[in-house]
Amino acid sequence: MRTLLPASILPASTASATTLAAALAALLSASSAFAADGARPEVDAQAQRLQPKVLAWRRDIHQHPELGNREVRTSKLVADHLRKLGFEVKTGIATTGVVAVLKGGKPGPRIALRADMDALPVTERNDLPFASKATSTFRGETVGVMHACGHDAHTSILMGVAEALAAMKADLPGEILFVFQPAEEGPPDGEEGGAEEMLKQGIFRDFKPEAVFGLHVFSTLNAGKVGYRSGPTMAASDRFNIVIKGRQTHGSRPWGGVDPIVAAADVIGSAQTIVSRRQNISKQPVVVSFGAIKGGIRYNIIPDQVELIGTIRTFDEGMRQAVFKDLVNVAEHVSAAHGATAVAQVPDTKGNPVTVNDPALTAKMVPSLQRAAGAGNVVEMDLNMGAEDFSFYAREVPGFFFFVGATPQGQDPVKAPSNHSPEFFLDESALDVGFRSMLQVTLDYLHGRA
Ligand SMILES: [Zn+2]
Ligand SMILES: [Zn+2]
Incomplete structure (x- = not known):
């Protein structure tokens, strides 16, 4: 657990009586200072500053969903945002993928944060002012298109985290690769796509992270909860x-x-x-x-x-x-x-490998989830028989993929319409929890290794 550093572990050079007070004051005012419970005050400040933006992005993306390898509008929204933040942005990776690097002002580790951008051939049945009315062509048929797996939330959360980290750039130890990936649900027939294709096109060759992080909103957890599992997690x-x-x-x-x-x-x-x-x-x-x-x-x-x-x-x-x-x-x-x-x-096409959370990395990052969401809200999950192409990244470098509750409190998550249902419903407080969790994980990891 991270708490206020006691004076006894300050470096000897700063521990003399005359400089001790100044060093402590500097430590407390630095961006790496912790509140007594270990929650980072800058996470709270950035969450409050950026939540309206994250919410607006999510609703916009939700209303304009795009199928895998067709995320033209979404990836432009992402790329424009990252360019405005001053990042070096690459587009057109694995068709519509976007990657960008943020270089912190201090030396430190390299990590990757990943979000997926694609929607599904599902006709939305939710009565929302920003419900999707989009249609597209899938396997020769005209279909409704909906963010029925919540990737709209993943994209907008990571756009917000990018903006938060950009604001802390000067004090940030290390470098972050932002990965906005198309076609997590699989590319159209006859096309390549998704995480495997992003890797084939060299995103981890150009920037080798020592850890990769991702999240997924899930109907099987109530809003406010964050779930995780160590080792094999998704099938x-x-x-x-x-x-x-x-x-x-x-x-x-x-x-x-x-x-x-x-x-x-x-x-x-x-x-x-x-x-x-x-x-x-x-x-x-x-x-x-x-x-x-x-x-x-x-x-x-x-x-x-x-x-x-x-x-x-x-x-x-x-x-x-x-x-x-x-x-x-x-x-x-x-x-x-x-x-x-x-x-x-058997198999008749390339499948997804098992998604494995690196046990050491998981043990290290669970306290960060607890700081962000509250210890009582972080739960260990059962094995998930669903699959995720995050598995391809986590095969290359240690990965940690966690779950953010989407079902409104007071509703039974077992009975709630699940991801991929036309009635899949995201309680928008999940955006705040997801944002805080991802930002806390990122900052704790970077500062922990700086
Ligand atoms: Zn899905
Ligand atoms: Zn998904």
């Missing part, structure tokens, strides 16, 4: 596609062909044993879910083939690879037992 997420090929025949004469429907039913049944019989679930949980079955057209035709698609969630890279292998095995061999063949693509 690796992988898609699969299995095509079971038989031979078409009349429904009255199944022996005249090979029935892929019965084979598919057995594949689905046997796949349940991957989790229940083959994975050591005392180590980490695993989920294998089928999301769609497609096959057949008419009641009396046994079709040629059946297609199965689904998702795999894991928290351990070894288990992840083992599940891939097991599912291919089940698909191929169970199909073979029916005389059918399976083409199993």
